[in-house]
Amino acid sequence: MANPATSEICDANHALVTNGDVRVLQPIFQIYGQCRAFSGPIVTLKVFEDNVLVRDMLETPGDGRVLVVDGGESRRCALVGGNLGQLAQNMGWAGIIVNGCIRDVDEINACDLGVRALGSNPLKSSKKGHGEKHVPVNVWGTIIHDGEWLYADTDGVLISKTQLSV
Template sequence: MAAFATAEAVDNNAALIASGDLRCLQPMFQMYGQRRCFSGPILTLKVFEDNVIVRSLLETKGEGRVLVVDGGGSMRCALVGGNLGQLAQNNGWVGIVVNGCVRDVDEINGCDIGVRALGSNPLKSSKRGHGEKHVPVHIGGTLIRDGEWLYADSDGILISKTELSV
């Protein structure tokens, strides 16, 4: 992927910002993984302290997509670890954004994907299989819909209704 600058995208798309078609997530995420810059169509997931569905989605072909996991902002356990980071890389996902925690940070940092999360926690999540796929999620006051586009770099994360020119 060509280098993409979120700040430049904001500067060049004032009308999209004004209309709400281009939104910026609050700066609350830590950066993990080898890709500091990544973008792709979004697949949404809503779970709470349970990562069974996270794994099931990452076992599918990513095809350049970004998995956005609304974990309710829980910091009590991790939703993504090193094994899931490797699985995402192997299956062609470009990134994962977690409104929650990750674990196995050194392993995730070895993966050729971009990961954003609120922080890290060594505790595993439960394994009940509860959650919803392909639903609108609210993260940091921003509505994110399945099929929208995510752009992330060192400056932050943008959500766009449509694919932007890179």
Template sequence: MRISYKTSEFQTALSQSEQASSIRFWVQFTGLRSILSAQRDNTMASLATAEVCDSNASVLASGDLRVLHPVFQIYGQNRTFSGPIVTLKVFEDNVLVRELLETRGEGRVLVIDGGGSLRCALVGGNMGQLAQNMGWAGIVVNGCIRDVDEINECSIGVRALASHPLKSSKKGVGEKHVPLHIAGTLIRDGEWLYADSDGILISKNELSV
């Protein structure tokens, strides 16, 4: 009976171990699938911003295509990225930033209006890795980031005003999916963002490659 009990106990432990391994594999697989999907979609949607401006003067004049003022620094491995926009308005508080990045990115771009604050960072290395794992194409921060070396190792595109070593508060105050006014430009949830080394464009609709 003792041998049978130990064998059963071992089998139970083995079963639990197998379940844990399966869960870890599924999490890793899901994250990898999101990354590959985002990279595939991002490659398909990538456009040279200068060429877009040259060939779309009338759309620029109408306001359906807009150019952000050149105030952002370039971070992350992907200097070129694009995708549908998810907007977030916060001030020196990054709880909602993490909440959104914990959802599946599906090639979208998180645009954060941090009020232009230069007193703390809204995004750090852990969030950069999270964004990569969850399949976000990029993050644009009207504010600061930190852990620059870590973010520069992430396969996403990141834009921010500057870097700052101080972390933000954790109150959970802010607004999701609201219109933002950043860098002289109105940005709406669901519009499209295109970024490369020349700058950042906001388009009412998805642009053709």
């Protein structure tokens, strides 16, 4: 099934946008990966300059879900690289949103996966295993909960409390 356009979702669900059940993320993300449009239920992670939990999560079956990684807006290192992009594709994840940086851009762009990030940085992250899984995260003023739905395309990224249709 094709992903509905985010603009169409906003138009068809104006009341949900107005009451906050559908939120539009700030237009700050760069687009990576071959999937320009993707959607799915959200899994959240909160980490800072440490991607051990990112790998741990991507090693589990994605089942069409979207991993939202709150990296604290850090641009000092990458939280996702080409190996993790390939892992996410192989495990069936629909996409990854990184409130931080990625690296190995050419490798990630070759993956059949949707990826959004603040930018790229060639420096890898630390490997201490610090962070939290399945917790509410704050991405540029938008609170995102585990189990909500994400819709992304070239117009932007939407967060919804429930699965939507147009």
